[in-house]
């Protein structure tokens with residue numbers, strides 16, 4: 483597909499162009515395996531000498547077409563689907579960092595990502611330094627070590643709704659010879675394309691807006707094809723020296739700057755960990771992507787309307803919504819997210835934890851769910867659920883207090899959502 487089509491057109495049509503007489507909709511290739519005439523033919527696939535499918539744990543045509551759409555949306559050169567956003571974030575880092583290495587990350591992260599980094603990957607002897615998303619250039623610089631292999635952050639953070647200064651974080655990462663990985667789940671490529679601001683790798687939980695209807699759990703990793711691994715070969719031996727498990731292939735040589743990272747992630751990590759997207763799920767994800775541009779507009783409109791309403795309410799102690807004109811991120815939003823931010827608003831209720839509980843259980847349209855970024859409005863109390871593994875200090879560092887509510891505006895009428903909030907606030911004394 484032409485690179486210069488508008489994002490709306492890419493949402494609908496990128497990734498799959500049927501030939502004469504072929505299905506108009508992406509076919510679901512519900513097959514674990516693929517047939518070959520000779521073992522030699524298949525051997526070439528195993529050696530990465532030829533392109534093709536042989537086992538769905540590594541690659542499947544349905545999933546690849548949907549990955550190609552997300553790749554086009556982000557403006558990358560290669561992409562892969564994963565079975566979840568967690569798998570995408572794990573692979574994105576583990577593809578270039580091993581035991582003994584170090585990563586610089588924003589402290590305002592999705593709870594699952596924070597746990598993955600601070601607990602599980604720490605047990606793999608990969609060390610993380612967490613910095614606030616508002617860290618200065620000097621603070622960022624000081625966090626780097628000789629063994630730092632990557633920098634990680636979220637465009638709009640879940641659930642604290644901070645906005646990362648991607649150009650600054652990218653610049654500092656590049657000065658230290660490492661890539662910037664950005665989880666772009668909340669903004670989606672409709673509202674922000676991190677590669678245009680210097681990021682090197684983008685990840686997604688496609689479970690959220692991309693799917694948008696709460697039908698599948700999935701993830702995606704996209705490579706910008708811009709990070710020169712060979713220029714920093716000493717830091718990235720996995721990409722720049724022969725892989726003995728693939729007959730001595732050197733990914734950065736054989737697949738070049740545009741293909742090395744995703745090929746290695748597919749060939750090694752998917753082969754060994756098997757966090758594969760199911761073809762049926764890839765199909766459902768694509769149905770969501772076809773309307774992503776239409777839905778994001780409405781999610782953002784509703785987010786703004788709800789944020790503005792809450793802002794003027796005397797029972798509300800604070801409102802985080804980066805789209806508000808008086809947000810501390812207004813300048814950054816104008817630059818990186820000019821068309822909108824997201825439909826998620828987080829806010830504190832006067833009266834703390836108890837008031838938050840009273841409010842939430844009296845909502846009628848907004849359901850209490852772990853989910854977020856869905857067609858149906860939902861809400862969550864992070865301190866009690868997704869972030870309950872954090873202590874008070876960690877909660878503060880992640881921008882979450884005991885009274886914080888994450889409210890994910892769906893696609894209903896803004897007026898009805900506001901009326902629902904209003905009646906539930908009546909119960910808060």
Ligand SMILES: *Cc1c(COP(=O)(O)O)cnc(C)c1O
Nearest residue numbers: 566567568592640667687689700
């Ligand atoms: C939900 C989420 C994840 C994890 O994705 P799953 O699909 O639930 O595994 C990662 N990052 C962000 C920003 C998320 O919102």
